[in-house]
Amino acid sequence: MTTTTTTMVWLIIGCALVTWLPRIIPFIFVRNVKLPEVVLKWLSFIPVCILSALVIENLLDTESGKIVTLNWPVLITFVPTLIIAIVTKSLSITVVAGVIIMAAVRFFM
Numbered sequence: 020m021t022t023t024t025t026t027m028v029w030l031i032i033g034c035a036l037v038t039w040l041p042r043i044i045p046f047i048f049v050r051n052v053k054l055p056e057v058v059l060k061w062l063s064f065i066p067v068c069i070l071s072a073l074v075i076e077n078l079l080d081t082e083s084g085k086i087v088t089l090n091w092p093v094l095i096t097f098v099p100t101l102i103i104a105i106v107t108k109s110l111s112i113t114v115v116a117g118v119i120i121m122a123a124v125r126f127f128m
Contacts, residue, residue, distance in 0.1 A: 092128055094123045 054062075078097060080090040100117040107113065
C-alpha cells in the first residue's frame with residue numbers, strides 16, 4: 020500500500036504548472052493583439068501539418084529493418100477512416116469509427 024505524501028502532492032502540482040503554463044501564457048498575451056493576416060493564415064496550417072505528420076509517421080514502418088515500408092494494418096484502417104471523416108466532418112464520429120475499424124483490423128489480422 021502506497022501513501023501520498025505532501026511532497027508528492029506538491030511535485031504533481033509543480034509538474035502540472037510546468038506543463039500547463041507554457042501552453043496558456045502565449046494565449047494570454049496574444050488575445051488582445053491583432054495579428055497580421057499572414058500570421059493568421061500561417062497559424063491555420065499548423066493543425067493540418069501536425070495531423071499529417073502523425074498520420075504519415077504511423078503509416079510508415081521504419082523499425083523492421085533498413086527499408087521503409089507501409090504499415091498495412093494502419094493503412095487499411097486509415098482509408099475508411101479518412102472517407103468517414105470527409106463524409107461526416109465530425110471529429111467524434113471519425114475517432115470512434117477509427118478505433119472500431121482498427122480493433123477489427125487487429126482482430127482479423
